[in-house]
Amino acid sequence: MSLFSKQFNKVKSKTESVINRSADRHIRLAITGLSGAGKTAFITGLVHQLLFSATKTKDSNLPLWHVAREKRLLGVVREQQPDLAIPSFAHNAAMAQLSSELPRWPESTRNISELRLAIHFRPQSGVRGKLFDKSKLLLDIIDYPGEWLLDLPLLKLNFVEWCIEQQSRIAILSQQTGYKTFIEEMQKLDFASEMDLLVLERVAKQYQNLLTTSVNENGYYQAQPGRMLLPGDLEGSPLLTWFPLIHLSKPELEALSSRAEDNSYFSILKQRYKAYLDEVVKPFYRDHFRHFDRQVVLVDCLSALNHGQTQFTDMTQALSGVLNSFQFGQTNWLNRLFAPKIDKLLFVASKCDQITRDQQSNLLYLLNDMLSETQQLASIKGCDVETMAISAIKVTRHGLVKHQDQEVEVVEGRVDETSDVLRIFPGEVPRTLPQADFWQKQGFQFNNFQPPISFANAQKLQLEHIRLDHLLQYLLGDKLD
Numbered sequence: 001m002s003l004f005s006k007q008f009n010k011v012k013s014k015t016e017s018v019i020n021r022s023a024d025r026h027i028r029l030a031i032t033g034l035s036g037a038g039k040t041a042f043i044t045g046l047v048h049q050l051l052f053s054a055t056k057t058k059d060s061n062l063p064l065w066h067v068a069r070e071k072r073l074l075g076v077v078r079e080q081q082p083d084l085a086i087p088s089f090a091h092n093a094a095m096a097q098l099s100s101e102l103p104r105w106p107e108s109t110r111n112i113s114e115l116r117l118a119i120h121f122r123p124q125s126g127v128r129g130k131l132f133d134k135s136k137l138l139l140d141i142i143d144y145p146g147e148w149l150l151d152l153p154l155l156k157l158n159f160v161e162w163c164i165e166q167q168s169r170i171a172i173l174s175q176q177t178g179y180k181t182f183i184e185e186m187q188k189l190d191f192a193s194e195m196d197l198l199v200l201e202r203v204a205k206q207y208q209n210l211l212t213t214s215v216n217e218n219g220y221y222q223a224q225p226g227r228m229l230l231p232g233d234l235e236g237s238p239l240l241t242w243f244p245l246i247h248l249s250k251p252e253l254e255a256l257s258s259r260a261e262d263n264s265y266f267s268i269l270k271q272r273y274k275a276y277l278d279e280v281v282k283p284f285y286r287d288h289f290r291h292f293d294r295q296v297v298l299v300d301c302l303s304a305l306n307h308g309q310t311q312f313t314d315m316t317q318a319l320s321g322v323l324n325s326f327q328f329g330q331t332n333w334l335n336r337l338f339a340p341k342i343d344k345l346l347f348v349a350s351k352c353d354q355i356t357r358d359q360q361s362n363l364l365y366l367l368n369d370m371l372s373e374t375q376q377l378a379s380i381k382g383c384d385v386e387t388m389a390i391s392a393i394k395v396t397r398h399g400l401v402k403h404q405d406q407e408v409e410v411v412e413g414r415v416d417e418t419s420d421v422l423r424i425f426p427g428e429v430p431r432t433l434p435q436a437d438f439w440q441k442q443g444f445q446f447n448n449f450q451p452p453i454s455f456a457n458a459q460k461l462q463l464e465h466i467r468l469d470h471l472l473q474y475l476l477g478d479k480l481d
């Protein structure tokens with residue numbers, strides 16, 4: 001090697017290490033959404049497309065992703081994740097389920113998980129393009145339950161204020177089985193008296209059951225505290241053994257607050273409420289949320305429509321709750337707590353392969369309408385907000401059938417555990433927030449399709465998607481130029 005090239009390589013590697021250390025070479029991409037929104041399927045599909053597209057020599061399966069279209073993608077590999085204490089995202093297990101004997105969706109997940117990919121690419125232009133023929137972007141993908149974001153408002157409320165606020169949930173809680181027992185038990189108790197641990201645990205369990213039934217069985221979305229739905233390691237711990245006193249008026253609660261002894265039910269509930277905020281809610285924002293660079297929020301509008309009007313309204317409100325966490329420009333107390341740095345926020349209507357092609361733009365309009373209803377988008381400062389409708393793993397086929405001399409769009413897929421394929425017209429997606437008459441007509445049923453039998457035992461499963469390339473260009477395009 002000549003002296004010149006030695007010198008040049010020295011300069012080059014020095015510069016490379018400087019650039020490597022800059023923020024541009026590393027992205028923490030967080031994926032969230034309420035229970036069942038499609039987070040696990042989304043990450044599985046996205047990672048699959050990334051790993052797969054790097055092996056394609058001919059046409060890219062991600063044509064709208066510039067780095068792939070321009071054939072600058074050199075390789076994508078999984079690397080060791082940076083946070084050793086966070087469970088790894090189970091990508092291989094998810095792929096194994098999709099290609100099992102009877103293909104099925106990956107199982108529901110309960111906790112935060114993470115995975116790191118290294119995207120090797122050829123820079124296109126600019127200083128980096130001139131200096132290097134190869135560059136690397138480290139992409140950390142983090143999956144966490146959206147319910148965790150719904151706990152944020154608790155940080156602004158003390159226990160009494162929170163109990164009063166939870167009274168607005170009585171209409172929904174009272175529809176759940178077990179509500180009568182819960183409320184009667186609370187009415188019998190003197191909350192100023194000495195706490196009996198067994199009673200406290202019993203009533204807390206009843207409250208947790210009300211929340212889980214409302215979400216898992218009756219299609220509601222909001223539940224506080226959010227960890228009661230997905231307790232993970234906290235199951236049964238004092239941090240999750242408490243409940244709101246929704247049967248007491250404000251003066252009654254204030255009187256309790258001033259006279260209750262330290263060992264009373266009231267004081268212990270208050271203490272546990274505070275401990276939950278300090279030991280569960282705040283650490284999430286401090287240790288995780290604060291470090292995210294970009295955020296995807298998945299929204300399953302179709303299931304919410306299936307559930308009905310009150311559930312759909314609940315989902316819109318829950319979305320507003322989720323948006324709260326991103327309004328850092330205005331909420332200074334939040335800024336002090338975790339000074340977030342998210343610069344792109346993407347709301348995604350998921351599972352759009354469940355509807356006919358002509359309805360997909362309606363789905364996007366509907367999501368936009370739900371978000372503008374919350375009137376919070378305008379107050380998100382310093383962060384680019386975008387919306388899209390996608391399918392991370394397309395398991396249906398779209399086609400046309402003749403019906404009374406007209407061509408009608410249909411969706412074909414497997415709707416149950418058998419291998420039968422059905423051809424369905426799922427119905428129309430409303431273009432705007434549905435009005436009362438829409439719910440009376442009920443002209444739709446959006447099915448949960450199963451992965452096709454053709455996935456079974458596939459050696460090299462090649463998944464299809466809808467618009468993941470467009471999504472990748474939005475989320476990563478600027479980092480791969």
Ligand SMILES: Nc1nc2c(ncn2[C@@H]2O[C@H](COP(=O)(O)OP(=O)(O)OP(=O)(O)O)[C@@H](O)[C@H]2O)c(=O)[nH]1
Pocket residue numbers: 033034035036037038039040041042105106107108109110145350351352353354390391392393394395396448449
């Ligand atoms: N047709 C279709 N269905 C999807 C797609 N993504 C998710 N689904 C369906 O939605 C269900 C839930 O998806 P998950 O990925 O498990 O959702 P999640 O947000 O991770 O759910 P939790 O872990 O329970 O919070 C799946 O079991 C599928 O039935 C998609 O792209 N197309």
Ligand SMILES: [Mg+2]
Pocket residue numbers: 039040041107108109110
């Ligand atoms: Mg999941």
